Amino acid sequence: MATTATPDTSDTTAFTEADYAARMARAAHDAVVAGLAGLLLTAGPDLVRLCGHRPRPGTGRLTLLLLVPEAEPRLLVPETERAAAEASPGAGAVRITDWRDGQNPYSAAAGLLRPSGHYGVCEVTWATHLTALRETLPLTTFRPLDAVLPLLRAVKDAHEVARMAAAGAASDAVYEEILAARFTGRTETEVAAELARRLRAHGYGRVDVTVVGSGPNGADPAHTAGERVIGPGDMVVLGFGGLRDGYGSDATRTVHVGEPTAQERELHEVVRAAHRAAVAAVRPGVPCQEVDRAARTVIEEAGYGAYRVPCTGHGVGITVDEPPYLTAEEPQPLLTGMCLAVVPSLGLPGRFGARLETTVACTATGARPLTRAPQTLAVVA
Numbered sequence: 112m113a114t115t116a117t118p119d120t121s122d123t124t125a126f127t128e129a130d131y132a133a134r135m136a137r138a139a140h141d142a143v144v145a146g147l148a149g150l151l152l153t154a155g156p157d158l159v160r161l162c163g164h165r166p167r168p169g170t171g172r173l174t175l176l177l178l179v180p181e182a183e184p185r186l187l188v189p190e191t192e193r194a195a196a197e198a199s200p201g202a203g204a205v206r207i208t209d210w211r212d213g214q215n216p217y218s219a220a221a222g223l224l225r226p227s228g229h230y231g232v233c234e235v236t237w238a239t240h241l242t243a244l245r246e247t248l249p250l251t252t253f254r255p256l257d258a259v260l261p262l263l264r265a266v267k268d269a270h271e272v273a274r275m276a277a278a279g280a281a282s283d284a285v286y287e288e289i290l291a292a293r294f295t296g297r298t299e300t301e302v303a304a305e306l307a308r309r310l311r312a313h314g315y316g317r318v319d320v321t322v323v324g325s326g327p328n329g330a331d332p333a334h335t336a337g338e339r340v341i342g343p344g345d346m347v348v349l350g351f352g353g354l355r356d357g358y359g360s361d362a363t364r365t366v367h368v369g370e371p372t373a374q375e376r377e378l379h380e381v382v383r384a385a386h387r388a389a390v391a392a393v394r395p396g397v398p399c400q401e402v403d404r405a406a407r408t409v410i411e412e413a414g415y416g417a418y419r420v421p422c423t424g425h426g427v428g429i430t431v432d433e434p435p436y437l438t439a440e441e442p443q444p445l446l447t448g449m450c451l452a453v454v455p456s457l458g459l460p461g462r463f464g465a466r467l468e469t470t471v472a473c474t475a476t477g478a479r480p481l482t483r484a485p486q487t488l489a490v491v492a
Contacts, residue, residue: 126163126270131201134161138263139178145259148228149179151244155235156429157256159357160264162186163201173216173240176205177223185223187216217243224251231256261434265426266448271358272472272481275427275450278360279470279481281313285351286364286484294341294368294491299323303336306351315355319431322350322363329365329465330458332420343369346379346463347491352431359431361452362482363468366489378415378457379465379488385409385455386467386486389423389437393451393471393478399441406455407439420456420466427452427470449473450481 138161142150152158154166154174164186166174174192177185183206188196190209197207210219217240224230227250232241234257241253256263267275288309294302303321310318323336329348341347345368352361365379389406403423410419424437427450435443437451445451450472458464467486471478 126200128201128203130268130270131161131163132204133268135178135184135204137266139180139182139184141260141263142178142231143180145231146229147231147254147259148225149177149230150256150260150263151224151230151232151236151253152176152178153233153236153240155233156357157233157235157264160429161201162199162205164188164196164199164205167192167195171237171239173210173220175220175223177220187220187223189216215247217247220244221247224248226250228252229254231259257434262443264428265434266446267428267450267472268448271428272448272450272479274356274358275360275470275472276481278315278355278358279362279483281315281355282310282351282360282362282482283484284313285309286349286362289349290366290489290491292491294345294347294366295343296340298338298340299325299328299336300338302341302347302349306349310351310353313355315353316357318353319359320350320352320361322348324348324464326463327461329463330418330460331464332456332458332466341368346371346375346465348464348466350466350468352427354429354431357429359427359429360470360482361427361431361454361468362470362484363454363466364484364486364489365465365467366491368491370490371488375463375465376488378459378463379467381410381413381415382455382457382465382467383486384413385423386453386469389453389455390469390471390478390480393445393453393473395447395473395475396444399435399437399443399445400439402445402451402453403437403439403441406453410455410457415457418457418459420458423455424451424453424468426450445473447473447475451478453478 385406392405454468456466
């Protein structure tokens with residue numbers, strides 16, 4: 112498979128010790144606001160983002176970052192991984208301690224916690240770790256962060272946004288390439304596999320989204336890709352995204368095999384107008400539900416309200432789908448630094464659908480697009 116040359120979309124700015132210190136300080140502050148004694152982060156994406164240490168993959172040995180308001184961050188690691196922790200880019204912003212083989216790591220962790228404190232724990236914490244901590248500290252309570260601090264990683268700093276912009280530029284290049292590919296006679300899964308290959312060729316270390324919904328499948332918001340053979344006259348929804356250099360991009364475009372009908376063009380233009388309205392509504396202080404309402408109003412006024420997917424978008428960051436969510440029920444105000452995938456969608460059941468998704472950053476002056484691929488209904492072969 113031929114591909115064009117990979118553009119230079121690397122973010123050359125490495126995260127600094129100051130970046131990690133600011134993230135940890137903000138997280139500790141947010142813990143106070145949530146009524147917590149502190150935060151416990153075990154091996155996973157939150158730990159990497161906050162302190163820069165990346166534990167050895169697949170290890171079940173306890174690694175624990177403790178963030179407590181107005182206290183120095185503490186990182187507990189196995190003795191065998193101390194050197195790696197000390198070499199991590201955020202090492203200077205944390206106090207590192209270790210536990211030795213033969214020592215009870217949970218007793219070592221208990222020495223860092225208040226015996227009757229109320230702590231938030233990340234959702235990837237192993238049940239074995241949480242159970243052992245509860246047995247060691249029976250008066251301590253633990254709550255999942257997605258329940259008490261769902262917006263822990265919602266606000267990105269400038270360097271994080273730069274990495275997301277680089278991921279977006281690579282995503283745009285993938286879309287440009289796929290437009291030149293053949294669609295007719297191929298299955299959805301074959302096109303999805305090509306999307307995944309091209310994302311990896313442009314530096315994506317992880318591919319999370321490869322949606323190919325042709326014809327009636329494009330009307331189903333839950334469809335990913337199947338064995339349907341794409342043919343002339345098909346409207347095709349293409350979703351593609353994942354993580355590049357640890358940060359995400361999520362984009363969707365709709366293409367057509369051959370010239371579309373007047374109704375197909377109309378449906379796509381309604382989605383495009385709804386998308387413009389939603390993106391224009393993104394600015395600090397605006398509730399998520401208002402962004403959703405902006406898209407919904409356009410769709411309803413065009414007479415397609417019954418065919419709308421009832422979610423206009425979601426957050427993107429170290430995962431491609433995270434809070435906040437752009438729904439009619441979500442009052443959360445947008446904050447500067449939040450990154451969002453704005454994705455209005457329409458589907459006529461049994462016939463075809465149209466979807467348009469752009470990743471944007473919320474700035475003081477409004478939405479900054481991080482994916483910039485053309486939003487027109489492209490004609491493909």
